[in-house]
Amino acid sequence: MNSSVLYALSAAALFGASTPLAKLLGADMSPVLLAGLLYLGSGAGVLCVRCLRDRGWKASGLSAGEWPWLAGAIAFGGVLGPVALMYGLTLTSGATASLMLNLEPVLTALLAWVVFRENADRRIVAGMLAIIAGGVVLSLPSGQGASGMGSWLGPLAVAFACLCWAVDNNLTRKVSASDALYIAGAKGGVAGLVNCALATSLGARWPSVEVLSPTLLIGFLGYGVSLVLFVLALRGLGAARTGAYFSTAPFLGAVISIVILGESVSWLFWLAAAFMGLGVWLHLTEVHAHDHQHARLEHTHRHRHDEHHQHVHDADEPALEPHTHAHVHLPVRHSHPHFPDIHHRHRH
Known part of the structure; x- marks a missing residue:
């Protein structure tokens, strides 16, 4: 298996595992503060690892032309996306939000193919659709339909969050050749500070040290290490393929929920697993070769x-x-x- 595929699937596994684990810790915490602390643990942890690796602080290594791409990725993925999602969750049901979140890999792929001219053949498109179908099926047990929808603003906000993360994925691809630890640390640090400041301004109460420490640790592993692996996957696979592999995160998170939280398994879970397995297999067996020119x-x-x-x-x-x-x-x-x-x- 290509190492970049392993990076993408490992990133999805870590991120998927962070959801049920964070659920255990953040039951009484503001969702905005929880998101901020997870990002803060991500940024601080990854930057500490980078300092240990380099035996001190080292320049980013980004060229002048790469800074606008990274700044845009942080603005869309670390600031606008989380805020839009948290706003949307206050106006729509969890089931509807879960279904809407399947837009992210679709929008990532569309931007990659249409705007950034990334290659995709029929096999890749079919695999993407199969993985997305698995995500849709997986979200069905939490509720059917849109009966919990407060208004059209809720789903629209969630859809806008997905668009923000799709833009983030494609902009991060533009700097993915640079230091993955710096990119992940910068994105996590800025997103953490912004979301924690927003939560504090809204009156959120900070958790005790007994809850804060494991929350930061989950953020470091599920968001920080996951993002480092995601950047490495972008470097080797491009945005559309990496986004497709990463969209298996809800399935992997469901597996963790079954093992740790003892949640029951329905036939829909196995149907989702079949769809996602088919999609991953289509991608793994892709062969793309032709005569090409390197500038x-x-x-x-x-x-x-x-x-x-x-x-x-x-x-x-x-x-x-x-x-x-x-x-x-x-x-x-x-x-x-x-x-x-x-x-x-x-x-x-």
């Missing part, structure tokens, strides 16, 4: 010397593999199986 490209990311990395090192550059340094790809034309990764973002 000159200069960037920095962790790599090994393979068919796309044939360069000479300066004396001060690392020799052991894998390693990270700025390097240049010379123009080349060849044919081989590939994904829309950071080296294959060509038109079809």
Whole structure:
């Protein structure tokens, strides 16, 4: 299995597990404050890991042209998205919101294919639809229909949150070659501070240390580590495919709920599992190969010397593999199986 696929599925598993675990801790907590603390644990934890890795604070390594993409991703995914979702949840039922959240991978893929011109063949589209169908089926046991809908504003707010996260996913793809720890730490830190400040302004009461500590830990693992893996998956798979794999998170979260919370399993759960399994299989068995042209490209990311990395090192550059340094790809034309990764973002 491709390592980027493992990153995407692992990110989904960690994020999916965070939902039932957070539910155990946040029963008496403001949902806005809970979201803020989870993001805060994510940002603080990941940035601490980065400082330990680099033995101190190190510059981001982002180029001047990458900062607007990261700022946009933080604004849409870390600020507008969570606030819109929390507002929508106050005006609509949980069942309706669960169904609406399945819009995120759809909108992610549509933006990737239409706006950012990412490649997708019929097999990928079919796999995406199967995974989304599984998510829809999985959300049905919590309620049928839209009887709990307070007004059209609730579903519209949830749909807007999905659009924000879809924009976030595609903008993050533009900087996914950069340091994944810095990207995840920055997004989590800003989102955490904004949501905690918003919750405090709305009168939310902070939890005790006994609840606060595990909440921050869940945020670090379920949001922080998950986001690092998500960025690595974006680097190797592109936004649409990563979004499709990540949309298995509700199913994986349901598995955790069954094991930890002892929730019952209905036949709809197994139907959802079949749909999602079919979708993942369609993606895993994709073979995309054709003659393509690489333009000159200069960037920095962790790599090994393979068919796309044939360069000479300066004396001060690392020799052991894998390693990270700025390097240049010379123009080349060849044919081989590939994904829309950071080296294959060509038109079809």
